[in-house]
Amino acid sequence: MNSSQNWLIGKLATNPRLIHTVPVKPEWFDELAVQSLVRLMVKLDGDWLGEMDLIRKFSAADKTAAHHVDWHQIDQSQSFHFPLDATVATVQKQYTVGQAQRAATAFATQPTDSNAETLAKAFEQMQITDTQIKGDQLSSLVDEYVESIDHPQAASQPIKTMADVNMLLGGGMSGGQLIIIGARPSTGKSAFAVNLIDGIQHNGSHMVIDLYSLEMTNQETRNRFIALMSMVPLGAVKSRMLTAGQKKAVEAARGYLSHSNIQIVDSAQRLGTITQAIRKRAATAQKGHYVAFVDYLGLVEPDHPTGNRYQDVSHITRAFKVLANELDVPIVLLSQLNRENARNKREPEMYDLRDSGSIEQDANVVIFLYQEDEDDEDDAHREILIKVAKNRDGSRKKARFEFTPAYMLFKEAR
Template identity: 40%
Template sequence: MNNYELEKTIIAALLNDFDKAQTTHLNSEWFMIDDFKKIFEILNNFGSRLDGIMELFAKLQAESKGQGINYERLLDIQKGYLVGTSLDYLANELHLAFLRLQFSKLTAEHSKFPTKKTEAQMLEILNIMNKLSRKQNAGDLEETFKQLEYELEHDVDTGIKTFSCLNYALGGGLRPGMLVTVGARPSVGKSAWAINLIDRAFDNNQEMKIDLFSLEMSKKEVFERFVAKNGKIDTYYLSQKNRMLKAQQKDDVRKVIEKFKNRDFKVYDTVSELNHILGIIKERSSSCENGKYLAVIDYVGLIKVNNNRDRRLQIEQITRELKNLANEYQVPMIILSQLSRGVEQRQDKTPMLADLRESGSIEQDSNVVCFLSNEETEKNHEGYQRVKFSIKKNREGDLMDATFKFYKARMDFSEEFK
């Protein structure tokens, strides 16, 4: 379908339901044909307040001073509407056509007068085009070709930076579309590890949006861990803040609060149903550039599904839908998972992929599977215990082991470099 036919088909659908001009994601600048652009603008401004196609025609005549489309042609377009037309799909196609034209203009401009601004605009358009292609499940590779050709001549962001060991293993950081699972037995510190990861992500990019779905702890419990980590305050003293904290420590708490007031960070402690979680991620990530959004779920075993299927099948549904969403919306996700008791019954207590609880789909759907396990069961005289971090599956690179120092009293993970 050429651009003229595409625009005409969209207008035909709108002429049969004026309200759709306001409820469908369309923009007048995407239309190249002046008559169609004017029709859309009037429908978008007035919608069902128009008393039929005759009033629409009168407004068109007034705006074009009698030089626009004639009434018979307007009726012909309206009659050409095909029942069952997917207006959302056509709107996406129109948006893509507009972006391709903009990208071609910028490419020509950049070849003559290369600037950082033009380069940034080209990358932004490519990211939007890729999102739109995934949204409508387009099978062609046109946008992929453009992306690869662009990357041959321009540096691109290699992902959200968090822990150095994870950045290295992933070839730069958490990239769009990644589903990363972190498994551990209870009390090893996987929730604290996730809090440290979020903190590092923000430190490297304060413009990010991060959502934490905390299915075990309340917002207050979660944020107190951020306070302990950032303020270097023992969590024991946070239980009676007024009595147990010194004046300087109270000031430190206030500084942490101010720090997070300026960050786009949300904690959902009452959202546990899968569709609700998916809806929030879609809404929050849809307005973000690639690499500017991260979702963390603590933990996958507590997500609810509204059906009576076996729990193993429910987990398969959960991981499959999370992975599909990561791909479609091009966002990275971290999901925490509890390991089965079998790991404690073995002589070698090193976690394995088979220890992921309830379903093999967690391993199958994840790009990366990591484990946390205690190297030391008790903290040493310096106040920390060593926690082993192992990557046992990695579609993005090599497997690896690293060691963290976990200061449990203040919920702080730091990498141990050898």
Template identity: 40%
Template structure:
């Protein structure tokens, strides 16, 4: 999951704070981008006290530029001026190291499958052990946590992202920080509709927040029409073939302009976890805790490499990596998921955690798990039941559902 932006931010911070290049995990071979790798190598070659921009540029001029990939002095200045702190440096460095090791592991596994020697097996084992140490590289210091808490007490911390008023109570005032949220339902109960209601509420209440919506089931056009219906309250059925209906064109044009001007991006062609995480990594770094991700829906994501895994293990790996992403970048990710059919055969239709389809890891990795269901044969009522909430209470919310515009109120 290579991200040039992350790698260049790391070397930019190291240019501003040269002693950071002495970190044992700051190794040029971990970088996949040619420019970042060259700068990292120059930083590592020079003693700490001689890592001025002029000396680094001279080192690059004598070495790297011979390969016809020039890096100007102005390039170094621009990288040094990137706005990011040391906390970002250490977090990003672990991401780059993990990417390097995961790529190395894939190659080592290929080598072992072709030649099942002890040397190749030892290589696979050593890389796995190295990967296991990444999440345990922690000094145990509470200084940063203490400062973040002090900032929150003083009102200096990041503001909670407002959603629907009823949900904000469960979120302790709104979305914030590293949260993996699972929203489950049986087909046809409105997972996508509820997700888009949340998107609309977030964009309406938080002008500075950026939202990425990964749609693996519907096209951009279908998502856009649903948002138009929510915005205008024109029935969605009238927008399927709008040329055949008498519609308020001015109202529709205004809604289109508002959606296009918002901080929303919809992706309908990204299917693999790696491609999704690459976008999240880049945008989480860019928007700095003013960012929310929606994945619609979990069961359609595939891994980049076609491992011989059953679906249970595959989903477990996907949720594990999504959870790590929320922690690495302090970003809330809302993933939609289907429920298995067992719920339909019970007298009590209220979903349970065990009804999550394909993997118990969803329940394990998610900070909050909620389900949509109809408690009675009333098409205008949908309940949201919260079965897991690490930072708040459990409970049940009732929403009025307007099917013609797929609005939850």
């Protein structure tokens, strides 16, 4: 193996929890024995105590392969310091380039349709590897919207958010927290997240906020922010049929957002892609000035699917919790409730979290949004109960909020 591969194996061996957030694949490594070791790491899911414990488990699982791993070179590589993300990218790039070179040689020797297809796929994979996940700044998205209005076709302190939610959370969000927001479909959990982000932006300077929108496009999410911040009905925002007063309100929202650092990402679905992007963005923020939102859990794809959704969700929530601890940032993860709760129309409980896996165990805070009277025909103003069902660092409380869907607005019911 080369120095990058040795260093990455040593890093993973001595930091078992990294296997949850580093999307490493066995085929990236030159030696078959090391490929077997990586497969074991993925299978163990971080369940080893350190390098010596991993060596013992590898020997028990595959004694022949374990004998061919050069741990002396791996240990020597650890005397150097490399950026983790850059090293992962280097090892992946080395693999894809090697695949392309072999495919090119095979096509030059035998220019068959099969070899041509293999070569095309190899170059396509190289382009995917080189692609950087980049979101759109909310301010830029609103700029784009304002310009098109007339053309309808064309850290040590808790992070403060909405005042009433701060009270429920005992002061606000804190680093290392995994916060789960659970609700049935169409209850307003995505709109609630928009309100939380707006509150964070209002209450803190130099905040860096990411919203990984797996269900809606960046433009759909942008429209929700515009409706909330301008108090222009969402329907009017979508149609771009605005009055002069509404245009001024949207312009004011645009000015407010010009100094924000809120990024919306609709191009990331896989767990490893999202965690890598969170790690990079968090590194750009001051301590205590970064929050990530993921909307929503059910759409996050595992890096190594097991075929068992319960196990996959357990791995996903554990990865987000490990990442929150590693970076000392809060991560807010939205989740749907199961169908049984919807049928019975009762107050949600922990076991109602869909494909729950280890959600309850991994989460610091679990918040449920629900309606007591879902038969209420007044859809213009819904009464939503906010229930803190779990709060590892505080008390469990409830509060009544009024949700106005037209403006995406949540406010405490008086």
